[in-house]
Amino acid sequence: MAAPTALTVNYTRIQTLTSYFQHCRRSKRWINLKTVNRRSPFCQSLKRHVATVVSGTELARQIHKEVQSDIAKLVAQGNRRPHLSVILVGDDHASHTYVRNKTRTASLLGMSSSTIFRPSSVSQEEMLELIYKFNKDRSISGLLVQLPLPAHINERAICNAVAPEKDVDGFHIVNIGKLCLDQRCMVPATAAAVWEIIRRTGIETVGKNVLVVGRSKNVGMPIAMLLHSDRNHERPGGDATVIMAHRCTPLPRLKELASLADVVIAAAGVPHLITADMVKEGAAIIDVGINRMQDPVTGKLRLVGDVDFEAVKEKAGFITPVPGGVGPMTIAMVMKNTVTAAKNAPTY
Numbered sequence: 010m011a012a013p014t015a016l017t018v019n020y021t022r023i024q025t026l027t028s029y030f031q032h033c034r035r036s037k038r039w040i041n042l043k044t045v046n047r048r049s050p051f052c053q054s055l056k057r058h059v060a061t062v063v064s065g066t067e068l069a070r071q072i073h074k075e076v077q078s079d080i081a082k083l084v085a086q087g088n089r090r091p092h093l094s095v096i097l098v099g100d101d102h103a104s105h106t107y108v109r110n111k112t113r114t115a116s117l118l119g120m121s122s123s124t125i126f127r128p129s130s131v132s133q134e135e136m137l138e139l140i141y142k143f144n145k146d147r148s149i150s151g152l153l154v155q156l157p158l159p160a161h162i163n164e165r166a167i168c169n170a171v172a173p174e175k176d177v178d179g180f181h182i183v184n185i186g187k188l189c190l191d192q193r194c195m196v197p198a199t200a201a202a203v204w205e206i207i208r209r210t211g212i213e214t215v216g217k218n219v220l221v222v223g224r225s226k227n228v229g230m231p232i233a234m235l236l237h238s239d240r241n242h243e244r245p246g247g248d249a250t251v252i253m254a255h256r257c258t259p260l261p262r263l264k265e266l267a268s269l270a271d272v273v274i275a276a277a278g279v280p281h282l283i284t285a286d287m288v289k290e291g292a293a294i295i296d297v298g299i300n301r302m303q304d305p306v307t308g309k310l311r312l313v314g315d316v317d318f319e320a321v322k323e324k325a326g327f328i329t330p331v332p333g334g335v336g337p338m339t340i341a342m343v344m345k346n347t348v349t350a351a352k353n354a355p356t357y
């Protein structure tokens with residue numbers, strides 16, 4: 010994608026500054042950028058271009074096409090059509106929306122799917138029994154339990170009950186273990202989404218400074234695992250120098266770390282935590298945050314990320330929006346994981 014934009018911006022800027030310096034040297038003037046005449050032709054192009062906004066919706070479309078074609082090939086070869094099963098507990102509105110998006114996308118791409126609804130009073134035993142039944146069902150390629158679960162259910166026990174080969178969320182302890190050991194595995198969809206955004210946009214990570222803000226086991230941790238690990242291992246990594254910040258990182262330290270980062274992944278769940286003064290010019294900013302906030306003008310709920318998008322886009326090289334960034338890519342990666350599960354399923 011538009012990697013040259015950022016380069017062009019910097020190059021233009023360097024060129025402009027160089028000719029300004031040459032001009033000043035020729036006219037024997039001291040260069041004091043504070044007293045630079047802002048109307049001079051040199052200064053007009055000192056104005057920075059805004060970041061390339063990376064559309065997760067567009068990238069997700071690319072992945073959908075690839076997944077659709079993989080499914081068509083699998084089926085044409087006489088294999089079973091991939092099937093995604095989802096277990097959805099309770100009546101959380103957002104969870105229902107996400108699950109609907111998953112099953113809708115599955116059917117658009119040529120997969121079958123099913124959602125099993127349970128009330129929030131469901132017992133852990135009933136959940137485990139359901140999962141064991143689905144694990145054995147050969148018509149199901151991929152299985153996921155939508156999170157969060159009610160407080161009386163042990164989320165870890167549920168994630169570990171899903172058969173690792175059907176675990177399209179990559180939350181089973183075996184898949185997490187493999188991820189940490191750089192082995193081929195089901196990569197959690199949000200982390201896989203961030204990885205694909207970086208790769209498909211041409212954002213460099215080898216030897217670069219990456220700051221992951223947020224250390225959740227389902228998002229921040231797997232993203233950091235992917236980005237710091239070795240590109241030549243079985244499950245290739247980004248070979249970056251990764252630093253993780255979290256709620257115990259003092260704000261001045263967060264600012265310091267962010268100002269050194271070539272890539273910032275914001276996954277803290279704190280609206281507008283990352284502000285323009287923190288980030289390095291030209292950095293790539295990936296916003297994983299999904300926060301619902303009341304708009305002070307309209308009073309309506311509005312979706313905002315962990316990044317102050319409007320201000321940061323004036324300084325960054327690349328930036329993902331919320332909505333329309335990591336979110337749609339997360340759904341696309343669940344689809345990709347389901348096809349991988351179908352491909353790896355035994356044919357007997």
Ligand SMILES: Nc1nc2c(c(=O)[nH]1)N[C@@H](CN(C=O)c1ccc(C(=O)N[C@@H](CCC(=O)O)C(=O)O)cc1)CN2
Pocket residue numbers: 103107153154155156157178198199299312331332333334335336337339340
């Ligand atoms: N079992 C899982 N539970 C949860 C996961 C997960 O990966 N597996 N992640 C999140 C929810 N999630 C997917 O399940 C998810 C969240 C957001 C989006 C998305 O497309 N967001 C849109 C905005 C939509 C909105 O909320 O209005 C966007 O960012 O453009 C997709 C998937 C927690 N649970």
Ligand SMILES: [Mg+2]
Pocket residue numbers: 065330331332333334335336337
């Ligand atoms: Mg998004």
